[in-house]
Structures are given as structure tokens and as C-alpha cells.
Amino acid sequence: MRYVIAAILVLFVAAFQTSALTSFRVLGVHANLMLVLLLSWAMVRGLEEAMVVAPMGGLALGFLDGQPLGAAMLALIPLVLLTEIREARIIQGDFLLAVLLILLSTLAYETIILIILRVTGETVQWWGTLSRVVVPAAIVNALLVPPVYGLLWLGSRDLRRARPL
Amino acid sequence: MSSRTGVWTLAVMALAVLLLALSRAGVLGPLENVVLTVFSPLQNALTRISEPAADFVSDIGRTDQLSDENQALRSENERLNAEVARLRENEIRLQQLSQLLQVKETNPEQQFLAANVFAREPSNVKEMVAIDRGKRDGVREGMVVVTEGGSLVGRAASVYDDYAWVTLITDPDSAVSAMVQESRAQGVVSGSYSRRLTMEFLRQAAVVHEGDVVLTSGIGGGFPPGIIIGRVSAVESSPQEVFKDVTVEPLASLSRLETVLVLTSFAPLELQGP
Numbered sequence: 001m002r003y004v005i006a007a008i009l010v011l012f013v014a015a016f017q018t019s020a021l022t023s024f025r026v027l028g029v030h031a032n033l034m035l036v037l038l039l040s041w042a043m044v045r046g047l048e049e050a051m052v053v054a055p056m057g058g059l060a061l062g063f064l065d066g067q068p069l070g071a072a073m074l075a076l077i078p079l080v081l082l083t084e085i086r087e088a089r090i091i092q093g094d095f096l097l098a099v100l101l102i103l104l105s106t107l108a109y110e111t112i113i114l115i116i117l118r119v120t121g122e123t124v125q126w127w128g129t130l131s132r133v134v135v136p137a138a139i140v141n142a143l144l145v146p147p148v149y150g151l152l153w154l155g156s157r158d159l160r161r162a163r164p165l
Numbered sequence: 166m167s168s169r170t171g172v173w174t175l176a177v178m179a180l181a182v183l184l185l186a187l188s189r190a191g192v193l194g195p196l197e198n199v200v201l202t203v204f205s206p207l208q209n210a211l212t213r214i215s216e217p218a219a220d221f222v223s224d225i226g227r228t229d230q231l232s233d234e235n236q237a238l239r240s241e242n243e244r245l246n247a248e249v250a251r252l253r254e255n256e257i258r259l260q261q262l263s264q265l266l267q268v269k270e271t272n273p274e275q276q277f278l279a280a281n282v283f284a285r286e287p288s289n290v291k292e293m294v295a296i297d298r299g300k301r302d303g304v305r306e307g308m309v310v311v312t313e314g315g316s317l318v319g320r321a322a323s324v325y326d327d328y329a330w331v332t333l334i335t336d337p338d339s340a341v342s343a344m345v346q347e348s349r350a351q352g353v354v355s356g357s358y359s360r361r362l363t364m365e366f367l368r369q370a371a372v373v374h375e376g377d378v379v380l381t382s383g384i385g386g387g388f389p390p391g392i393i394i395g396r397v398s399a400v401e402s403s404p405q406e407v408f409k410d411v412t413v414e415p416l417a418s419l420s421r422l423e424t425v426l427v428l429t430s431f432a433p434l435e436l437q438g439p
Contacts, residue, residue, distance in 0.1 A: 011204075013358065015207050015208050015211060015334060016211055016286045017286060018208060018284045018287050018295075019207075019208035019209070019211040019212040019215070019283070019284050019285070020211040020212055020214065020215030020219075021215075021221030021287065022284075022285035022287055023212065023216065023218075023284075023421075024218075024219055025216075025420070028359060028360070029289045030287055030289055032287070032289075036337050045366050047170075047424075051173050054177075054403075055177050055180070058181065059184075061287075063197060063200040063203060063204075063288055064200070064208070064284065065284075065286055065288065066286035066288075066291060066293040066322075066323070066330040067184075067286070067288060067291070068184075068185050068188040068189050069182040069184045069187070069188035069193055069197060070180075070182065070183070070184030070185035070186075070187075070431065071185060071231075073177065073180065073181040073183075073184065074178065074181035074182070076183070077174060077177055077178060077181070079173075080170070080173070081170065081174065084167070084170055084230070106425065110288075110289065110290065113288055113290055114274065114290055116185070117290065117291070117338075119190065122338045123338050123360065124290075124337075125357075128357070128358050129290060129358055132357075132358040132359050133192075133289045133290055133358050134420055136289075137289050139189065161345065
């Protein structure tokens with residue numbers, strides 16, 4: 001049942017991200033709500049669930065965005081790998097770690113998309129992208145972490161007792 | 166990395182690469198077409214619902230009335246600018262034709278197909294919109310897309326049965342052969358990651374002023390000549406540089422596209438090397 005809910009949620013987020021969310025630009029970029037949702041999912045509900053939900057999110061986004069199908073799925077892989085850092089417990093408190101990981105995940109996501117664009121024959125300005133796209137996108141995504149993480153944590157009643165915020 | 170995560174990574178990577186290859190080969194086109202067609206009403210509805218909030222955010226500090234007025238004036242301004250540019254272009258063309266009586270008119274009457282914008286590419290490295298017209302409606306890859314006012318929007322990049330993705334002129338990979346209407350100086354209008362248009366390859370000797378109209382030149386065959394792109398908003402020249410640094414403000418409100426026109430009567434040329 002939880003994966004059915006997850007599938008519906010990622011489909012809705014993909015539709016939202018490719019329509020309504022594109023009307024809002026902060027620091028000149030759009031937020032990547034799917035990335036924030038999946039990272040929060042991994043942090044709140046665990047790596048095991050994230051391993052199922054992340055490909056779903058990549059597939060949903062792939063169907064509804066303008067990139068070739070599979071591009072978003074590939075770009076979301078580092079997110080799950082980065083979540084493994086949590087197990088090392090370098091930073092006490094999942095929320096702070098989530099903020100740190102979203103910065104790294106955004107960097108990885110945008111870099112993979114750029115590599116795919118380059119491989120498919122498009123011109124890519126690496127340094128221009130870093131300052132104008134990747135850094136602002138990482139900041140904007142980090143700003144989205146508190147509400148998304150919080151809502152997911154509140155919605156995970158089954159896990160809340162076991163793991164504090 | 167645990168072995169479980171390693172296996173998962175390899176599996177998802179293999180699946181993603183397979184999907185990428187199949188998608189690039191066009192094998193998944195019908196499936197992508199069905200999914201986007203099913204979701205387009207939801208995307209349309211979400212866009213409409215979010216419009217007031219988007220307006221509020223972008224026009225923060227203004228009243229709704231001013232915002233609406235501004236939108237109406239912008240549309241009217243765009244239409245009039247396009248009209249003026251078209252008339253000027255006709256006048257210049259007429260002068261040229263009268264001097265070259267033997268030159269035949271090669272452009273037939275232009276035909277347009279109206280389309281609604283229902284989705285946008287969410288990535289920050291691409292500027293694309295999805296329109297609800299596709300192969301079944303006669304849209305082909307490379308076809309030129311303009312606003313209702315006639316200013317340039319972009320080109321159809323990926324065309325499916327019932328919808329198409331249009332690459333906007335502000336896309337970092339977009340390049341349009343262009344000219345300054347007043348001086349006829351020619352260059353290339355390119356997009357960038359900051360969503361600004363720059364006109365490149367304009368020599369220092371070229372006469373360009375702020376407010377000058379920039380049109381498609383037709384060179385290269387990708388776009389028909391005479392379509393308005395925008396106005397020059399800044400000109401920087403340095404004696405050390407070969408070319409001028411010219412910024413162009415697109416006439417079309419590319420972040421708020423709702424309805425566009427696909428120029429179906431113009432077939433772009435794919436030029437080969439000499």
C-alpha cells in the first residue's frame with residue numbers, strides 16, 4: 001500500500017513540477033521538488049523504500065519532462081547512494097544531514113543531466129552552468145527541504161516513534 | 166557502499182541507459198505520447214490554478230489590476246511592435262524587389278497552427294515547452310513557433326503523435342541567424358543559462374543601438390526571414406574585442422506562454438557543408 005501511495009505522490013509531483021512549479025523562479029532557477037521529495041523520503045522512511053521510490057520518481061519525471069526517458073532516473077541514482085552516508089552518522093540529526101545531502105544531490109543531478117545533454121550532441125557551458133544554475137538550484141532546493149521533510153515526517157506516523165526529528 | 170546498494174545501482178543504471186537508448190531511437194514514442202496525453206489535462210489545470218500565485222510572486226508589490234493592465238499592454242505592445250517590424254520589413258523588401266524586378270517571391274502565404282502550452286521542461290539547463298499539437302496535426306521537427314503577436318518563440322524539437330516539445334530561443338543550445346532591422350547588421354542570437362538572449366558575431370563596426378529591432382535573417386534556412394525576435398537592450402563594445410557584446414530582450418513573454426502558433430508552411434532546410 002505504501003508504494004501505491006508513493007507512486008501516486010511521485011506522479012503528482014512530476015506533473016506539478018512540469019507545470020505549476022515552472023511558473024516560479026527563485027534566484028533564476030526552478031526548484032526540483034522531485035529531488036527534494038525523494039531525498040526526504042530516503043531520510044525519513046529509509047534507504048530500502050527510497051530504492052523503490054527513486055526509480056519511480058525518475059520514470060514519472062522522464063515521461064512528463066522534455067528530456068529523453070531515463071535521463072531523470074539516471075540523474076537520481078546518486079541521491080540514493082548519498083543517503084548511505086546517513087548510516088555513517090557523521091552528522092547527528094537527519095534533518096541537518098538532509099540539507100547537506102540536497103546540496104550534493106543537486107550538484108550530482110544537474111551534472112548528470114549536463115553529461116547526457118553533451119553526449120546527445122548539445123553544447124554545454126560547464127562553468128556558466130555551475131554559477132548560474134547548479135549553485136542557485138542547490139540553494140533553492142535546500143530551502144524546500146524543511147517543509148517537505150517536515151510534512152513527510154508528520155505523515156510517517158509508523159516511523160515517528162522509532163526515530164525522532 | 167553495501168553490496169545491496171551496488172546491485173541496485175547497476176540495475177537502475179542499466180534500466181535508465183536502456184530507456185535512454187530506446188527513447189532516443191524513438192521506440193518509446195507511442196508510450197510517451199500516451200502518458201503525456203493522459204497527464205496534459207492535469208498539468209493544464211495545475212498551471213491555471215498556480216497562475217494567480219505565480220502572478221503574485223512575480224508582480225509582488227503591485228495590485229492585481231496593475232498586473233492585468235501590464236499583461237494587456239505587453240500583449241498589445243508586442244502585437245504593435247511585430248506589426249511595425251513587419252511593415253518596415255515589407256517596405257525594405259519592396260524597395261529591394263523594385264530594384265531587382267526579376268527576383269521572384271519565393272515565400273508562399275504563411276500558414277499557422279494554433280497550439281496550447283501545457284507543460285514546461287523543469288530542468289534548469291533546458292528551456293522547452295510542450296504544446297498540444299503533434300504529428301497528427303502536421304507538426305514536424307524543426308518547424309518554427311511564434312506567439313500570437315508574431316514574435317519568435319523557438320522550434321519544434323521532439324514531435325510525437327499528439328504533442329511536441331518546443332525548444333525556446335532562450336535555451337542555451339539555441340542559435341538563430343538574425344539581423345538588426347535598422348542597420349541590417351547580421352549575427353546570431355543565442356540563448357544562455359541566465360535566460361538572456363545575446364547577439365553574437367556582430368563586428369565592432371556594426372551599427373547597433375539600444376531599442377533596435379532584431380529579426381530573423383533567414384540565413385541557414387532554419388528560420389524564415391523577417392520574424393521579430395526582440396529589441397536590443399544593451400550594447401557593449403570594447404576595442405580589444407572583435408565582436409560587440411549585444412543583449413537582446415525577447416519580445417515574447419517566454420515565461421508565460423499559453424497559446425502559440427506553429428508555422429506549418431515553412432519547411433526548415435538542413436544545410437550540408439560545401
